[in-house]
Each structure stands twice: as C-alpha cells, then as structure tokens.
Amino acid sequence: MTDHEATGLLEAADAVAKLAGERAAEAEAARRLPEDVVAAILDAGFARHFVPRRHGGHEAAFTELRRALATVGESCASASWCALIVATSGRMAAYLPAEGQAEVWREGPDAAISAALVPSGTAEETPGGWRLSGEWHFLSGVDFSDWALLCAPAPDGPRFFAVPRGDYRIRNTWFTLGMRGTGSNTVVADGVLVPRHRAVAQGAVFRGHSEHSAAPCHQTPLAAVAGALFAAPALGSATAMLRAWTAQLTAKGPGLTPPAELELARSSAELDAALLLTERATAIADLGRVAPATAARNARDASLAAQLVRAAAARLFESGGSQVQRDDSDLQRHWRDVQSATSHAALRFERTSGPYAQSLGAG
Known part of the structure; x- marks a missing residue:
C-alpha cells in the first residue's frame, strides 16, 4: 500500500454513520456512545489509521480520514468526534519510543487511545521514569479507552505519558450543551508510575518529525492538520442540517420563498467554502514536512472554516x-453539536490569526 492509497475507511464510514445515526438519541441520553457504535468505529479502522505499519496500522492519509469523519458527522457528530480522537491519538502515540509503542499496540493496532493535549497534574521524575498525579479534563471517548495519553509539566518541558486503562480512574463530569455522546469525562491519576519508554516530549509531537517513521502522516506538524480534522465532524453535521432544512421547506410545497432561497444559497456557499479550505489543508498535510508558514495558514484556514460552518x-x-x-x-441536535465542536481551541480564529501573521513577519 502506498502512502496515499485508500484503506477502505470511506466505505466503512458509511456503515458507521448509519448505525451512529440510529443510536444518536441513546448516545445523547447516556452521554457516551453505545458499545456497538464504539465497536463499529474500531472495526472500520479509525484507530489504526495512523498506527505504524510495523504494528499492523495503515500510516494512511489525512484526506481520507477527514472525508470519513465528515460522513459519520452527517449522522452523529459525537461518533465522528470519537472516531477522530482514536485516530489522532494513535498518531500521537506513534511518537513514543519504540518500546512504548510495542506496549501500546501489543494486542493489535485497534487500541482505543484518548489524549489530553493541555498540560495538567504533576510528573515527578523517579528512577526509570515518572510518577504521575492529577486530573485531566475533556478526554473524549475515555470511557471505552484502552490507554490515555496525558500531558503534564516536566523539568525539561511538558511530556505526554501513555497510561494503561487499569492505572487511571474516570470521573463523570461531561454535562454539556452539545456533543453529549462524546463522553468527554475527566481522568484521574494517583501516583501512577510511568516508565521512561512510555513518555515523549510534547514538542516532538507538535513538531511532527518522527524518528521512527518516514510516512508523511508522521512527518507533519500538528498545527498543519489538527484544525482541518477537528472541523470535519461539524462540517458533516451542518451538511446534514442543510439537507434536512431544505427537505422540510420543500415538503410544504413546490419552490422556496425569496428569503429562503437567499438562506439556502448563502448557507450552502459557506459550507462549500469550508469544505474547500479543509480539503486544501489536508492535501498539503499529506505531503509531509509542511513548512511552518504553510502550517500556520492551514490552521488559519481551518478556524475560518469553523466560523463558516457555525x-x-x-x-x-x-x-x-x-x-x-x-x-x-x-x-x-446538529445545531448544538456544531456550536460545541467549533468552540474547540484548535478552531478559534483569534488563536490562529496571530501565528499566521507572525509566519509572514507581520506579527
């Protein structure tokens, strides 16, 4: 399989979308995905999408993932978001030392990983590793996780620590306006010993230049691709809104009123523009080793796409x-999900505009 050969994820996403749509109300009520939806996401190959081939993964393309996420998002943004998290968390785990990767994927490439990007808690260095304590919030899909990647301050800078499910507790804290089915609860670690081979510097993950894999997906800085992927569930959800809204109006009789025609044209154009912006971002990211200025533009484009979707x-x-x-x-439901999904830090225009201006020497 070449670096950009399709893995079958798009076809599998159709089945995930159908099931997730049927179970969306249940996911909302339970504030977590039903077990059969989780199984469908893993069986479809979302978790293994970026896993190194030596561990049975695909090392596949960002573009394919983004399209699959949008497909699932048309039925259930929460399911799409959890699929996004297991995929991108697997990509982050690929920056661990070789021995740590072998532990994470010793049972196969479909391990469900949930990551916390924001540093929290404490990491006390001990012989052979660190002792990790604290709380980490908003870990989507953590209830069905096999591993958590927890970021904590360390003397030489923040690090990600891979922690197996038996070493952390989950507090039920996810009570929100939208994206209720993501189960983005809180992880608690009490003096967990993490060996050195299960930790990696945050900077290495953010820079995206892997020492272990030459695949483009492992040679791409996080800023170049995170926003475009995070925008995909919301774009899918808004696309479903447009389709349902149009069907609702046309069911009342032939033709639309002039105000409705205007709303249809503007909304569809905004969604088309958002699609084009995110398509360009992932196409560039699939080349690998994206220049800092281009990564900043990709992040800018994704945050603007989120504004258009919202x-x-x-x-x-x-x-x-x-x-x-x-x-x-x-x-x-879709409207609430779009509001919540597009509020993610990676999709805030005020956060991406500064780095973009600075990349041009204008900041």
Missing part, C-alpha cells in the same frame, strides 16, 4: 421555526 448552522436553525427546537429534532 454561521451556516446558526442561520438554518434560526430560520427553521418552532418545530426545529423540539428535543426530537435532528436539526436542533
């Missing part, structure tokens, strides 16, 4: 009338 979703929801505000309305 604007389209808000317009469709506000013009949908009273019936879209019902608890059983898919439009209402």
Whole structure:
C-alpha cells in the first residue's frame, strides 16, 4: 500500500454513520456512545489509521480520514468526534519510543487511545521514569479507552505519558450543551508510575518529525492538520442540517420563498467554502514536512472554516421555526453539536490569526 492509497475507511464510514445515526438519541441520553457504535468505529479502522505499519496500522492519509469523519458527522457528530480522537491519538502515540509503542499496540493496532493535549497534574521524575498525579479534563471517548495519553509539566518541558486503562480512574463530569455522546469525562491519576519508554516530549509531537517513521502522516506538524480534522465532524453535521432544512421547506410545497432561497444559497456557499479550505489543508498535510508558514495558514484556514460552518448552522436553525427546537429534532441536535465542536481551541480564529501573521513577519 502506498502512502496515499485508500484503506477502505470511506466505505466503512458509511456503515458507521448509519448505525451512529440510529443510536444518536441513546448516545445523547447516556452521554457516551453505545458499545456497538464504539465497536463499529474500531472495526472500520479509525484507530489504526495512523498506527505504524510495523504494528499492523495503515500510516494512511489525512484526506481520507477527514472525508470519513465528515460522513459519520452527517449522522452523529459525537461518533465522528470519537472516531477522530482514536485516530489522532494513535498518531500521537506513534511518537513514543519504540518500546512504548510495542506496549501500546501489543494486542493489535485497534487500541482505543484518548489524549489530553493541555498540560495538567504533576510528573515527578523517579528512577526509570515518572510518577504521575492529577486530573485531566475533556478526554473524549475515555470511557471505552484502552490507554490515555496525558500531558503534564516536566523539568525539561511538558511530556505526554501513555497510561494503561487499569492505572487511571474516570470521573463523570461531561454535562454539556452539545456533543453529549462524546463522553468527554475527566481522568484521574494517583501516583501512577510511568516508565521512561512510555513518555515523549510534547514538542516532538507538535513538531511532527518522527524518528521512527518516514510516512508523511508522521512527518507533519500538528498545527498543519489538527484544525482541518477537528472541523470535519461539524462540517458533516451542518451538511446534514442543510439537507434536512431544505427537505422540510420543500415538503410544504413546490419552490422556496425569496428569503429562503437567499438562506439556502448563502448557507450552502459557506459550507462549500469550508469544505474547500479543509480539503486544501489536508492535501498539503499529506505531503509531509509542511513548512511552518504553510502550517500556520492551514490552521488559519481551518478556524475560518469553523466560523463558516457555525454561521451556516446558526442561520438554518434560526430560520427553521418552532418545530426545529423540539428535543426530537435532528436539526436542533446538529445545531448544538456544531456550536460545541467549533468552540474547540484548535478552531478559534483569534488563536490562529496571530501565528499566521507572525509566519509572514507581520506579527
């Protein structure tokens, strides 16, 4: 398989989307994905998408993943988000030392990993490793995780620590407006001993230049691709909103009113523009070793795409009338999910605009 050969993920995503859509209400009520949806995500190959081939993974393309995430997002943004997390957390684990990678994937390449990007807690250096303690918030899909990648301050800079499921506790803290099914709960570690081979510097992960793999997906800085992937579930969700909104209006009779035509044209154009921006970002990221200025532009584009998606979703929801505000309305669920998904730090334009300007020497 070449670096950009399809893995079958897109075809498998259709089946995941169908099941996740059928179980979306259950996921919302439970605030976590049903077990059969989790199994479908893993069976489809999301977790192994970026896993090194020597561990049975695909080392595959960002573009293929983004398209698969958007497909699942059209049915359930929470399922799409959890698929995103297991895929990208697997990519991060690929920067661990070789012995650590072997531990994480000793049972195969479909280990479910949930990562916390923001440093928290404490890491006390001990002979042979670190002793890790603290709390880490908003780990999506952590209830079905086999491993957690927890970031903590260390004397030489923040590090990611790979911790097996038996060494951490989960606190049920995920009560939110949208993305309820992601189960983004809190992880607690109490003096967990992490050997040196299960830790990697945060900077190495962010720079994206692996010592273990020459695959483009392991030679790409995080800033070049994170935003485009995080935008995919919301883009899928807003696309479903547009389709449902249009069907709802056309069911009332032939043709649309001039105001509705305007809303349709503007919303569809915004979603098309968001798609084009994220498509360019992942196409560039698939080349590997993206220059810092290009990585900053990709991050800028993804955050602008998120703004466009959010604007389209808000317009469709506000013009949908009273019936879209019902608890059983898919439009209402998708709107809430878009609001929550696009609030992620990687998709905030005020955070990406500065690095972009600085990359041009204008900051």
